[in-house]
Amino acid sequence: MSDVTYFHAIQILQDNCTGCTACVRVCPTEAIRVRDRKASIDPNRCIDCGNCVTACQFHAIIPSSDPLDIIHKFKYKVAIISSSFFGQFTEDISYAAAKQAILELGFDEVAEEAMVTGFMIGMIRDYIRANREKRPILSSNCPAVVRMIQVKFPALLPNLFHQEAPMSILTRYLREKISEQQELSDREIGIFLIVPCVAHVTAVHQPEGAYKHLQDGAFSTGMIYGKVREIIKRVQNNPKEIDTYPQGLTWALSGVQAELVDCEDIRALSVNGVENVMDILSRVEDHYLDQYDYVVLRSCTNGCVGGCLNVENPFVAMSRIKKMIKEGESKDINVDDLAELYHEGEFAVVPLAPRPIMELDKDIKNAIKKMKQINEFLTMLPGLNCSACGSPTCYALAEDIVLGKATIDDCVVLLKRHSKEDED
Amino acid sequence: MADYWNIAPGMESALKECFTRDVEADVTLEFSIPEKDFNNAGKGSSEVKNLLKRLGVDSEVLRRIAVASYEAEINVAAHSIGGKMTSLIYDDRIHIKFEDKGPGIADIKQAMVPGFSTADDLVREFGFGAGLGLPNIEKNSDALHISSEAGHPTLVEFLIFFT
Numbered sequence: 001m002s003d004v005t006y007f008h009a010i011q012i013l014q015d016n017c018t019g020c021t022a023c024v025r026v027c028p029t030e031a032i033r034v035r036d037r038k039a040s041i042d043p044n045r046c047i048d049c050g051n052c053v054t055a056c057q058f059h060a061i062i063p064s065s066d067p068l069d070i071i072h073k074f075k076y077k078v079a080i081i082s083s084s085f086f087g088q089f090t091e092d093i094s095y096a097a098a099k100q101a102i103l104e105l106g107f108d109e110v111a112e113e114a115m116v117t118g119f120m121i122g123m124i125r126d127y128i129r130a131n132r133e134k135r136p137i138l139s140s141n142c143p144a145v146v147r148m149i150q151v152k153f154p155a156l157l158p159n160l161f162h163q164e165a166p167m168s169i170l171t172r173y174l175r176e177k178i179s180e181q182q183e184l185s186d187r188e189i190g191i192f193l194i195v196p197c198v199a200h201v202t203a204v205h206q207p208e209g210a211y212k213h214l215q216d217g218a219f220s221t222g223m224i225y226g227k228v229r230e231i232i233k234r235v236q237n238n239p240k241e242i243d244t245y246p247q248g249l250t251w252a253l254s255g256v257q258a259e260l261v262d263c264e265d266i267r268a269l270s271v272n273g274v275e276n277v278m279d280i281l282s283r284v285e286d287h288y289l290d291q292y293d294y295v296v297l298r299s300c301t302n303g304c305v306g307g308c309l310n311v312e313n314p315f316v317a318m319s320r321i322k323k324m325i326k327e328g329e330s331k332d333i334n335v336d337d338l339a340e341l342y343h344e345g346e347f348a349v350v351p352l353a354p355r356p357i358m359e360l361d362k363d364i365k366n367a368i369k370k371m372k373q374i375n376e377f378l379t380m381l382p383g384l385n386c387s388a389c390g391s392p393t394c395y396a397l398a399e400d401i402v403l404g405k406a407t408i409d410d411c412v413v414l415l416k417r418h419s420k421e422d423e424d
Numbered sequence: 425m426a427d428y429w430n431i432a433p434g435m436e437s438a439l440k441e442c443f444t445r446d447v448e449a450d451v452t453l454e455f456s457i458p459e460k461d462f463n464n465a466g467k468g469s470s471e472v473k474n475l476l477k478r479l480g481v482d483s484e485v486l487r488r489i490a491v492a493s494y495e496a497e498i499n500v501a502a503h504s505i506g507g508k509m510t511s512l513i514y515d516d517r518i519h520i521k522f523e524d525k526g527p528g529i530a531d532i533k534q535a536m537v538p539g540f541s542t543a544d545d546l547v548r549e550f551g552f553g554a555g556l557g558l559p560n561i562e563k564n565s566d567a568l569h570i571s572s573e574a575g576h577p578t579l580v581e582f583l584i585f586f587t
């Protein structure tokens with residue numbers, strides 16, 4: 001195993017945790033265990049998908065995003081908004097009003113992911129055409145998906161789209177532009193993301209892969225939502241002239257994004273929801289989906305509209321965004337500078353290393369030995385997969401026992417059977 | 425029963441022994457394959473793949489095993505009235521057996537020809553029936569044995585070495 005400690009933007013509040021195991025059962029990488037009635041997360045296995053945050057009824061697993069007042073440490077404050085943000089409001093609230101509200105939270109400038117969607121689509125197509133030997137190319141925008149590939153499908157790492165994500169590109173672009181225009185040093189400019197998910201908060205605090213440019217903080221949509229709603233009430237009577245990019249909002253919807261990349265010589269597939277993502281990655285690994293040139297993969301339902309820090313239902317949010325795309329008109333932005341940077345290779349990212357969690361042992365003989373032991377324990381366990389022991393399945397408990405992380409006495413069903421036998 | 429073998433020349437006796445020798449496998453995995461259950465067909469192979477990942481088997485070898493076992497599993501679901509898959513794992517190889525309850529293959533040589541298929545409409549609706557499954561199994565395995573006859577069960581088994 002690795003010696004690196006991975007940062008994750010989730011925290012378990014021990015006092016709130018009842019040990020109910022709801023989180024244990026929803027974690028796609030089996031990262032959570034409950035021992036002594038408290039949950040804990042294995043940082044090597046967690047991919048920041050947010051499933052556990054949504055599953056916990058007791059507010060014991062909470063996302064750690066930054067407090068809003070950290071923006072005041074900077075002279076010039078910039079927000080970059082996730083495109084899913086605009087699906088979070090009722091239809092009487094306009095795109096421009098929601099955007100203006102962010103500005104009035106205390107920022108000097110507001111940018112959006114959606115500004116560069118058109119540019120991204122072009123870049124993705126170009127990249128696919130230049131890398132035909134790798135099929136299919138896998139989207140790298142969702143940090144949870146990238147992590148999933150690192151931990152469970154490392155053989156697919158070379159297939160990732162090895163260019164920066166929109167928010168990372170914008171960060172770099174804005175920093176350069178602003179420091180020139182406002183004559184400010186890097187340290188005086190604060191760039192912050194408004195994000196829909198834990199995975200993005202993690203990406204800000206531990207940038208790697210497609211997120212190589214450092215931001216100064218990340219705020220979750222859910223956390224600022226109340227305040228934003230209040231401001232919106234105010235600004236609705238007092239609207240400012242504000243540029244919007246409805247066509248770019250497609251970035252929040254994995255399906256529409258795939259349709260945009262799809263063209264005569266490029267076949268694209270869209271997959272969302274972490275279980276579906278795992279299923280598809282397993283098939284890509286066996287070369288069963290080589291007929292596709294590009295796969296858009298998003299860990300959340302419908303794409304980033306389904307992010308766990310959003311407030312609206314992903315289907316409703318998707319429908320609203322689709323309406324905005326249909327009805328609105330985007331301001332054109334000049335992407336010549338970006339295109340130049342891309343051709344100079346400035347957006348290229350270094351390949352990521354695997355974070356394998358599957359191997360039982362480096363040596364196959366030892367791994368087999370351990371697997372035999374696991375199977376032996378498995379035959380002793382009741383096979384109910386009830387999670388009452390705190391491991392997600394009987395198999396996982398057997399594995400935990402063999403790896404020294406649990407004992408057979410953790411199985412409550414066996415314990416009950418034994419105590420009954422003792423009574424009889 | 426007719427037998428079909430595909431073994432690299434010179435390796436016949438050694439590999440045939442791997443098919444028949446009665447050494448107990450280190451790890452054994454069984455999976456039943458119901459007739460025409462296309463929603464679940466493929467699960468057996470993916471379980472084997474996950475297990476081999478835990479053993480740290482090389483990803484290219486893993487892919488060959490996954491492809492061969494997936495094709496054979498689908499064949500049992502598509503062309504037979506049901507059967508089972510048994511994976512025998514040793515420290516240097518995997519031996520996977522697919523045994524079904526019939527109706528058997530009348531002419532195995534013909535079935536091996538790329539493009540030959542007797543898939544019915546239902547099977548084709550699920551996207552199978554290109555006649556490439558068996559050739560793919562042959563291409564991806566280190567040794568292949570098929571034993572069948574019209575009106576009898578079919579046995580498809582193959583070996584793949586880890587290094």
Ligand SMILES: Nc1ncnc2c1ncn2[C@@H]1O[C@H](COP(=O)(O)OP(=O)(O)OP(=O)(O)O)[C@@H](O)[C@H]1O
Nearest residue numbers: 499503528535541542543552553554555556557558
């Ligand atoms: N287990 C089996 N029982 C009976 N017949 C079989 C079995 N496996 C294969 N066959 C026969 O061999 C033929 C060729 O099999 P093969 O897997 O090569 O192609 P396919 O299954 O028809 O199509 P594809 O695998 O490309 O989807 C089948 O159409 C079928 O007639």
Ligand code: SF4
Nearest residue numbers: 027046047049050052
């Ligand atoms: S965020 Fe996802 S991967 Fe991480 S512990 Fe929670 S459920 Fe598991």
Ligand code: SF4
Nearest residue numbers: 142197299300304307
């Ligand atoms: S799909 Fe979007 S919102 Fe969900 S984890 Fe991935 S990046 Fe975050």
Ligand SMILES: [Mg+2]
Nearest residue numbers: 495499557558
């Ligand atoms: Mg077939």
